[in-house]
Amino acid sequence: MKRIDIIYENLKAICYQDGINANYLAEALGLTRANVSSDLNKLCVEGKVKKSNSRPVLFTVNYEKVQCKNECVFDRYLRENNSLSVAVEYAKAAILYPPKGMHTLILGETGVGKSMFAELMYRYALEAGKIKKDSPFIIFNCADYSNNPQLLLSQLFGVKKGAYTGADSDRQGLIEKSQGGILFLDEVHRLPSEGQEMLFTVMDKGIFRRLGESEKERTSEVMFISATTENPDSNLLTTFTRRIPMIIKIPSLKERGFQERFKLIRTFFTEESHRLSRDVSVSINSLRALFSYNCKNNVGQLKTDIQLSCAKAYADFLSNKKQVVKINSSDLPVYVREGLYKEKEHRQIWNSIIGIDNKYYVFNNESNEEIFDFEKKQQSIYEIIDEKANELRAKGISDICLEKTMEEDIGRYFAQYISRVNNNINVSNIKNLVDPFIVHVVEEILKYSELKLNKNFSQKVYFGLSFHIKTLVDRVKNNKIIINPQIKKIKNEYKNEFNVALECLEIIESNLDIKLPVDEAGFIAMFFVLDHKNIENTVNNSGVLVIAHGNSTATSMVQTANTLLGIEYAVAFDAPLDVSANEILNKVREYVRKDTRKAGYIFLTDMGSLTTFGQVIEKEFKIPVKVISLVSTLHVIEATRKSSLGYKLDDIYSDCYDIMPFVENEIIEKTKCKTMAIVTICMTGEGSAIAIKNLLLDNLKIDDKLCEIIPLNLIHKEKIESRIITLGKEKEIIAIVSHFNINTEIPQFSLEQVIGLNAISDIQKIVDIQSTYYGMGKTLKNHLKNVEGEKVFEDVEQFISKIQKSIKEKIAVEDLIGITLHISCMIDRLKSGEKFIQYGDKNKYIHNNKGLYYIVKNSLFFIQEKYKINIMDDEVCYIMNIIEKRKMQFEKLEE
Template sequence: MKRIDMVYQKLKELDKGAGVSASDIADSLGLSRANVSSDLNKLCDEGKAVKTGTKPVFFRPVQEILHKNEETSLDKFVEKNPSLFSAVEQAKAAILYPPGGMHILILGETGVGKSMFAGLIHKYAIEINRMEKNSPFVVFNCADYANNPQLLISQLFGTKKGAYTGADSDKIGLIEKADGGILFLDEVHRLPPEGQEMFFAFIDNGIFRRLGETDLERKSNVLIIAATTENPESILLKTFMRRIPMIIRLPNLRERSIEERFNLICQFMREESNKLGRQIMVSVNSMRAFLSYSCPNNIGQLKTDIQLVCAKAYADFVSNKKEDIKINSIDLPQYIREGLYMETEHRQLWNKFLNINKRYFIFDKSEKSILLEEGSGEENIYEMIDMKMHELKDRGLSGEELDKEMEKDIKDYFEKYFYKVNNTIDISDIENVVGIEIVRVVEEIIKFSEKRLNRVLSKEVYCGMAVHIYNAVERIRRNRKIMNPQLNKIRTEYSEEFNVALDCLKIIEQVLDVSMPIDEAGFLAMFFAYDGKEVKEQKSKDVKVIVIAHGKATATSMVETANSLLGTKYAIGINAPLDEKPQQVLSKLKTYLKNAGIKSDILFLVDMGSLTTFGEEIEKEFGIKTKTIPLVSTLHVIEATRKAMIGHSLEEVYEETLNVNTFLEEGASSKTVSEMEEKLAIVAICTTGEGSAVAVKNILEQHLNYDNNIFEIIPINLVGTESIHTRLRNIEKEKKILCIVSSFKIDTSIPQYGLHEVLSLEAIKPIQRLIDIENTYIKMGDTLENQLKNINSKYVLQDIKKFINAIENELNIKVNTNALIGIALHVACMIDRLKGGGSVDEFMDRGKYISENYELYNIVKRACEILTKKYDIDISDDEICYIMTFFNYKIILN
C-alpha cells in the first residue's frame, strides 16, 4: 500500500467528526509529520479530504457517498458545459465544506443561468446526502421589493404582529421557511444596507429576529446563495462580502464554446418537444442561426427565443399550414436569421453542417437529437421528397425552378441508392431485412419485368426495389401520402419502363392487399431506367479531386502535401489569387478540364465564396457530375484523394470526406498555432557568409514537407565559433531547435547534419523524420485533449517523448511514426487510467514473457521511472509487459 493510501485510511479511522491533525496521523503511523502533511494536502487537492482552521489545521475525509459509476447532476451538467468546470468545482467545495457548507455569491450577466445553477447546487447537496431529500430551496428576488426596504426585510426575516402599520399578525419569513435547505437571494445588490447588516448576525451564528421582535432569538440552519449582475465590491457592504467567501462567476454566452451553445439549444428544443408532446423538426440553417445570432441577454434570451419560434411552428401545425412541427430559417425573426451571415466567425462549426438543404434535426424528449439526412437513415426517398418540397416552397421556389431542383435531387438519390443498398445488403439476407412477403413480391416483379423489357435485371434492382417497396408499404399503412413531383417527366422520358411499372403496381396490390398510388409507378420506373449501362459505366469512372482556394499558393500547397504523403500526383490544385476575379479562376478551371480531357466525375474541395458554385457551372457546360465540399483543409484533400485513388464512387468519396469534419470538430482544428507552446526551428549555420546559410535554407525548403506555422528554418552566419552557443541559446528562448546543419561539429546534444549531407540530400530523410515525429506529437496532443480526464495531454506527451527516446537510445533503434502513434496513445491512456485509480489487466504468462525478454524488460522498466516519478504512479510488471510488446516487433523500425 502506498504511503498516501495509508494516510487516507488512518484519516478515516481517526476522524470522529471534529477533524484530525497531521501530527496525530504521523504519530499513529510512525511517519514524519512533513510527509503526512504533504499527503493530506494532496488528498485535499484530489477532493478526498477537506481541511479547516489555521493553527492547528484539522483534516476530515470526504465521505464516498456516491457509487463510482453514479454521476451527480453537477457532473452531468459540466460534461456538456465544460467552460463551467471551475464554477462546478467551487460549488462542490462550498457544499462539502464542514460542518454545514459555505455561503456562496454567484456573479454573472443577466440570463447566464444563475438561478438554474443555484438549483443544481441544491440538487447536488441532496444527492450527496449533505441535505435531506425534502430540504427546501427558497427563491427570493430582492428587486421585487427594492422600493420598500421595510417590506423586503419583513419578507426575509418575518414580522411580529404590530411591528408596523398593517402588520396585524405574526408572519414567518423566508429564512425560517428555508431551514435545513438553501435560500437563494437573486439580485442581492437590491438588498438595502440595513438588510445586509441584519444578515451579519444570522450568517455568523444562525440567529435572527423577526421584524419588531426584541426579546426572542430564533435559529435557522440555512445555506445562503446570493446572486448579482453588478460588481459586488461597489454595491455590497465589505462586511457582508467578508461573510460570503465563496464567489463563483458564471461566463456569459459569448464566452462559452459553440459546442456548449449547441447543447443548450438541443436541451431547450427537447424541453419544448416534451411540452407539446410531439417531435420538433429544425432545419440545419435554423440551427446555424440560433448558434450564431447576437444574444445579449444570454441563455435566458436564447431559451425565450426558442420557445417563441416553437410556438409559431406549433400554430402552423395545428392550423394545417404544415404537416409537422417544423422550423425553417424563413420562420425565424430577422434578428435571429442574421446569425446565418456570420459564417466567417464560425468556420469550423459549418464543417459540421454541410449539404444543409437535405438535413433536419429531430428533437423529442429523449436525451439524443437526430440529424436526419436524405433517406432518413433508411434510404427512404419519400422523406427526402417531403422535406425537400417543403423547404423549397418555404424558400419561395415554384414552377419550373422547383421542378428542376427536384429532378436533380431525385436523380442523385437513385444513383446513390443503387450503390449504397447494393453494398450493404446481400440477396442472401434480404429476407431478414424486409420480410418474406416483400421478397415474394419483388421476385414476381423481377420475373414479370424481365420478360416485358426483354433484358435481365441486375442485383442492384433486386436489392434496391425490395427495400424501396418495404418503405412504400410501411408509409401507406401509416396513412402517409406518396408523392412523386417528377411523375409526368418520368412517364414521357421512360415510357416503356413506366408502363411496366404500372403493371407492377397491380402485382403489389394483389399480393400485399394494399392500394398503391400511380406516383409509385414513377419510382419503380426509375429502378428499371437506372439499371444497365448508364449506372455500370458511372460506377467504373474515376473520380478527380480538384482543390480550389483563395491565395497565391493555398490550393497547390495543400495538394502538394496530400500527394506527397500518399506518394502520388492524383489531386489537382488551382489557386485563386485575391486579385483575380472569380470568372478568371472559373475560366482557368475550364481551360484545364478541356486541355486535360477530363470527363470523369469531379469532387471539388473549395474554401468559400463564389468558388462553391463552380461545380454547377462545370455540370452545365461539360455534362460532368460534380460534388462540392466547402471549407477545405489538408485533411479533406488527403482523405478525398485516398478514397478516389482506390476506386470509390463520387458519392462514396464525398460522404467519406465529409466524415473528416467529425474529427475536426473534436477540438484538433480549433487550436490555433498561437496557442501552441513553442515553434520548432532548424538552424543552418555557415561561417563563409550569410549567403551560404540562405542557400542551405533554400535547399531544405525545396525538399522538406513542413508547416510554416510550426516549423522555421533559420540561417545564421558566424564570424567565429566563439559566439555559437550564445546564438543557439538566444534562439532556444523562443523556439525549440529540432536539428542543426553546420559545416563543423558543435558540442551540443541537438541532432546535427553536415553541409555535405544536405547538399547531397542524404540528410533530407532523417530531418523529415524529425519533422514528422514532432507533427505526430502535436496532432496527438490535440486528439487526446478531450480523451484524457486526469492529466494534461500536451504536457504528458512531452514526457512520453522522453520515455520513448530513452528506450530508442538503449535499443539503438528508431521507431517509425505509425508505431510511435500506437506507443504514445497507449502510454498516455495508461498514465491517465492509473492517475484515476483504474485497474490493470493481467498480462498472460507475464513471468515467462519477462524471462524471455529480460534485457528489454530492464530497459523499459528503467525508462518507466521517468513517468512514475513525474506522475506519482505505480507502473506494474503487467503494464511494462504491454509496453514491451510495442518494441518487440520489427515493424517499429524505419
C-alpha cells in the first residue's frame, strides 16, 4: 500500500468530528510532517479529504466523495472525447441491460475508432461486473475472408471433420472461443447472407451448429458487437438488424470539433514521445496543418500521419541531421501541409489552445503535460532580476541605484505577464500546464485575499499567479535565491496588499511544504495591485503606425494584422500617389497630437520620403520614434502584437528588424566590432584568477588592442552562465579557463592544462585565427580594386550575422575567413562588370536546398542594393556550396 493510502485509511480510522492536524497524524504514524501534509493536500485536491480554514488546519474525510462511484473507463474517455457522450450513454445501457446485455451495431466512417469503442465496451463490462475477469474479447474482421464465404463461416462457427475437402479435424469457431465474453465483428456487412441468417439464430436462441453438423446443437453465451462503414438498411438483412436492438453512431473527425481534434493530436504525440522515450518538439505550423487538413480517414489516419512524422523526425535525429526530435511543417506530407492554406482557420479557437507567442510545442516523454517552447522565451521575474543585477553590478552600479533602475522593469513585467497569460491560456487547459495541486493553492489564496481586500480578482490574476507560483516552486527546489529589489517600496506603497501577501506565504508554505523569504510577498502583492481595473493604465504601450504608398496598401496590412490578433491596435495611413507627402505627414502629425504616447511609436513605412517621417515626429513632439522601412504584413503583425503587450520600443524595433529579409543600407544601424576576450574563472579568490591571467600574458602573443584577458571570481557556480552571457554582449569571448565545465559552445581549458602549459598552443591558435579575421578589412584593402576593402568587410560581416541568426548556428572563425574572402572578391568582380560563372545543375541544387537558398538570397539583398550589382542565382549557389562544405547544420525555415 502506498504512503498516501496508509495516511487516508488511518485518517478514516482515527479522525475526530472536527478533524485532526497533520502533526498529530504524522506522530501517530511515525512519518515526517512534511510528507503527511503533502499527501493530505493531494487528497484534498482529489476530493477525498476536506480541510478547515482555521489555524492550525484540520483535516477530515469527505464521506460524500467516498460514497460516489469510482470513475469508469468511459468517464475517462469522455474527457478527451466530449462529442461521444450520447454514444457512451448508449454503450453503457447496452452493457448493463439485464440479464446479459444487448447486442450492438456500431456505425461510422473508416478510421473513426469503432474498434477502440468496442474494446471500451468490453472493459466497461469487466469493470461493471457483467462478465468475468477472464472473459475473452475476440476481434474478427469479416472483410479478411469476404472472397471465401465458406472459410469465413468456418472461422465463425467452427468445422466438423469431413465437412469439406481439407477439414481433417474438428475445429472450434470464434463463437465458441468467445464463450462468456464479447465477439466483435468488424466490417459485418461483408458477412454473406447465409452467415447473417446463421448469426441471428445464435442471437435469438443462443444455439448454433458447426459447419457439417446436422444433429448436435451447441449453446452460446456471447454478446455480439458489430461494426460497419456502410448503410445497414442497404447492406444487411432486415432479419439480422432486427436482432440488434442497440445501434451506436460514432461521429467523424469533422463532426467532433476543433477542440476535440487538438486533444487527439496532443494524445497521439504524447504517446509517440513515451514510445521514443524522448521529448518531441512540434512546430506551431505543423500543428496548424494537422489541425486543419482534410483527414479523409478520420482518427485512424490522423494517428498514422503523426506516427509517420515522428518516425521521420527520429530518423533525422539518429542520423545527426537534427539535434533533437523536432518536426517542422516541411517534414509533413504535402496533403497534410495543405491544412495551412485552408480559408477557415478558426483563429480564435486556435489562439486559445496554443497562443500566438509560441514557435514549438514540446510533448514531454516523462509526463502527460505539454510544454510551450517560446521563440523568445519569456523570462521569469527571478531571471530578469538575476540578469539585470549581474549586468548592472558588472558596470559598478551601487545597490541603491540598482533598485531605482530596476523599478520600471519589475512594474512592466507584472503588467505584461498578467496580460500575456490571459491572452494565451484559457480556464479549460490551465491544469494541463500547471500542477493541479498548485492551481488548488492559488484558488485558496485568491479566495482568502478577495475576502481580506474586498476585491474580485480577474482571471488574469488567476492565470498569472498560477504560472508565477509554478516558477517559484521550481526555483526553491533548485535552491535558487529569491530577491526582490523593490520590497521596501512595495511594502510602503501597498501596505494592505503586502500584509495579505504575507499571510498568503503561510498558506503556500503549509500546502507545499516549502520555506519562502519575505521578498516573495512583494511579488505576490503586485498581482493583487495590478488587477483588471488598472492594468491598462499601468502599461504605457507604444503605438504602431503603418504608412505606405498606394490607395489601400497600409490599410490592407493593418486590417490583416488586427484581425489575426483579434484587436484594434495598429493604425494605417495610406499615401495615394496623387497626394503629396506633406499632406500625409500633416495627417500623421494630427494623429500623434491627439494620441501622444510617452512610450513612443514604431513607424512601419515602405520607401522614399515616408521613411523620414519618424525623424520629424520625434523632433517636434519630443517622443521616441523608431522606423522600419520596406514594411511587410509580417512586420506589422509582430510590431502590433508586441506593442499591445507592452514590450519596450527598442525591443519591438530589434525584433522587427531581425525578421527583415532586406533593408535599405542607410537605415542599417552598424554595430561596432567587439574586442576579443579570454576569461579566467576561479572560485578560490580573485588572486588566483589574476595569477592565471598573468601566466597567459607571459606565454601568449596577443595584441592588447584586440584581445584582453578578464579574470572572474565567482562565489556561486550557478551564476556563471548568466555572467558569461552578459559579458558576451560586450566582448567576443574566444576561450574560457576554469576548473569546472560550463554549459557553453566557447572553447574551454582546465586550470591544469594552462598551468602545465599544455593548452597554450591551442589558445594561441584561436587568438591567431580570430586576429586574422579581425584584420581582414586591411587585408582586403590591398586586394580589392573596385570597392573599399574595410567597408566591404563590414557589409560581409553583417551578411554573415544574418546567416547565423537564420540557421541558428554560429560559424567557426576558420570558416568565416573563407566565406568573407569569397563574397568580398565576388562583389569586387561583379562591380567591375565581369560575367558571373555558371553553376552546373543550378535548378536542381536550389530545389533540393530551398531553405538555405532563401536564407542566402534574402541576406544578400542589401549588398546587391548598396553596390548596385546583380547577384545571380549561380553566385548564390556557390555561396551555399561553401556553407554546405563547412558542414554547417541548419533548420529549414517554417513556411
